[in-house]
Amino acid sequence: MAKIEISNIAKSFPDVQGNELDVLVDVNLQIEAGEFLCLLGPSGCGKTTLMNLMAGFEQPTKGSLTIDGLPVSQPNPKHITIFQDYGLFPWRNVLGNVVFGLEAKGIKGKAAQVKAEEYLELVGLTNFAKSFPNQLSGGMKQRVAIARALAVEPDILFMDEPFAALDAFTRYRLQDEVLRIWQAKKPTIIFVTHDIDEAVYLAQRVVIMSPNPGRITRTIDIQLPRPCDRGEAGLSAYRQKVFREFELIHEDGTDYAI
Ligand SMILES: Nc1ncnc2c1ncn2[C@@H]1O[C@H](COP(=O)(O)OP(=O)(O)OP(=O)(O)O)[C@@H](O)[C@H]1O
Ligand SMILES: [Mg+2]
Numbered sequence: 001m002a003k004i005e006i007s008n009i010a011k012s013f014p015d016v017q018g019n020e021l022d023v024l025v026d027v028n029l030q031i032e033a034g035e036f037l038c039l040l041g042p043s044g045c046g047k048t049t050l051m052n053l054m055a056g057f058e059q060p061t062k063g064s065l066t067i068d069g070l071p072v073s074q075p076n077p078k079h080i081t082i083f084q085d086y087g088l089f090p091w092r093n094v095l096g097n098v099v100f101g102l103e104a105k106g107i108k109g110k111a112a113q114v115k116a117e118e119y120l121e122l123v124g125l126t127n128f129a130k131s132f133p134n135q136l137s138g139g140m141k142q143r144v145a146i147a148r149a150l151a152v153e154p155d156i157l158f159m160d161e162p163f164a165a166l167d168a169f170t171r172y173r174l175q176d177e178v179l180r181i182w183q184a185k186k187p188t189i190i191f192v193t194h195d196i197d198e199a200v201y202l203a204q205r206v207v208i209m210s211p212n213p214g215r216i217t218r219t220i221d222i223q224l225p226r227p228c229d230r231g232e233a234g235l236s237a238y239r240q241k242v243f244r245e246f247e248l249i250h251e252d253g254t255d256y257a258i
Contacts, residue, residue, distance in 0.1 A: 001069055002030035003156075003188055004054060009063035011049055022213035023049050027063070029207065029216065034186040036179075036226075038193055038203035040242070046214025047192040048160055054190060055081045055158045067156070077104065080154035082162045086141040088133040094120065094144050095129040101148040119147040122177055124170075138165040146174060150181055156188045163198065172230075175202060179227045196246075200238045201230065208245055218245055 009027040012020040024046045031037055039047045052058040053065055056075040065072050067079075075081075080101070088097050098116035102108075107115065120126050123143035133141055142165055149157060159178075163171040179202060182189055193199050199206045200222055208218045220241060224234050 001066075003033040003035070003068065004029070004031035004190075005064070005066045005069075006030070006054070007064045009050075009053065009060045009065060011046070011053060011058065012061045024053075024060075024214045026215055029219075031188060031190070033188055036182055036189045036191070036202060036204045038191045038199040038206045039209060040193055040196065040199040040206050041209030041214075042194060042211060044214075045209040045211040047194075047209060049214065050209075051081075051158050051160055051190060051192055054156075055079060057081075076156075078154060079156040079158065080149045080152060081158040081160070082142075082145050082149045083160055086133075086138075086145045088141055088144055088148075090133050093130050093132050094125060094136070097133070097144050098148045098151055101152045105152045107152075115151050116147070119151040120144075122150070123147045123174065139167060139170055142166060143170070143174070146178075150178075153185055154187055156190070158190050158192075160192045161194070162191075164193075164195075171198075176227055178202070183226065196239060196242050200235060200242060201228075206242060208242070220245070 006027055006029040009024060010022065011024040012022050015021040027050060039050060041047055049058065053060055054072065056072045089100065092100060095113070095116055098119060099112045102112040102115055117126070117129070120129055123146055125140065125143055125147065128136065128140065133144070136144070142162060146162060163174055166174065175198065191202060203222055206220045206222060207216055208220065209215065210217045220238070222238050224238070228235055
C-alpha cells in the first residue's frame with residue numbers, strides 16, 4: 001500500500017447561487033513514502049483543494065483518501081502544511097514563530113531555541129530572529145514559514161506555492177535547501193506550483209492538472225539525479241515535455257517516452 005492512496009476522489013463546493021460546483025473529479029493518485037511530488041497546473045485547477053484534502057482540512061465529496069492506510073479525517077500534527085499566505089503569528093517574533101512549531105511537537109526550552117536558530121540560519125534569517133512578521137517582506141515571511149515547517153522534521157510536508165513571492169535568487173537557494181533536506185530526512189513532499197521549471201527541477205514525479213472541472217491529466221516521472229545542474233540538457237528535455245503536455249492536454253492518455 002502506498003503512503004497516500006487517493007481513489008476516485010471528487011470535491012464540489014457550493015457556488016454563489018448555492019449550486020454545487022465540481023472542483024475536482026475522478027482523482028486517482030498513489031504517493032509513496034519519501035516521494036517528492038509536484039502538483040502542477042494553472043490557477044483554479046484545484047491544486048490547493050487537492051492538497052487540503054490530503055492535509056485533512058477538507059473532506060472529499062466522493063471517493064476515498066487514506067494515509068498510512070487510515071482515512072484522513074482531520075489534520076495530523078506529523079503532517080505540516082506551508083500555506084500560500086504564510087500563516088505566521090503576528091504577536092510572536094521570528095524566532096518565536098519557529099519555536100512555536102517545535103513546542104507543538106513537545107520540543108521545549110533550550111532545545112527548541114537551538115533547533116529554531118539552526119533552521120533560521122538555513123533560510124538566512126538569523127539577524128531577524130527578534131523581528132516581528134509585520135517588519136518583514138513577503139519573501140522573508142515565507143522563509144520564516146519554511147523554517148518553522150522544516151524545523152519539526154515532518155513526516156509529510158505539504159507546500160502550497162511556497163516560493164511564489166520570493167525573488168529568483170532566494171527561490172533558487174530555497175529550492176536547493178528543500179531538496180537537500182528532503183534527501184537527508186526523506187519526508188514525503190507534496191509541492192504545489194504553477195511554475196514548470198520549479199516542478200521539473202524539484203520533483204521525482206510531476207502530476208499535471210487542468211481546470212473545469214479540476215482533474216489529473218497526466219503524470220510524468222522525472223528521472224534525474226538530485227540536485228541536478230539547472231542548465232543540464234536532461235532538465236530542459238523534461239521541461240519541453242511538460243510544455244508540450246499543456247498544449248496537448250485533451251489528447252490521448254498515454255505517457256510520453258522520453
Ligand atoms: N471553499 C471554497 N468554496 C467555494 N469554492 C471554492 C472553495 N475553495 C476553492 N474553490 C473553487 O475551487 C476551484 C479550485 O480552487 P483551488 O484554490 O483549489 O485552485 P488552485 O489550483 O490552487 O489555484 P491557484 O493556482 O490560483 O492557487 C476554484 O474555482 C475556486 O473558486
Ligand atoms: Mg492554490
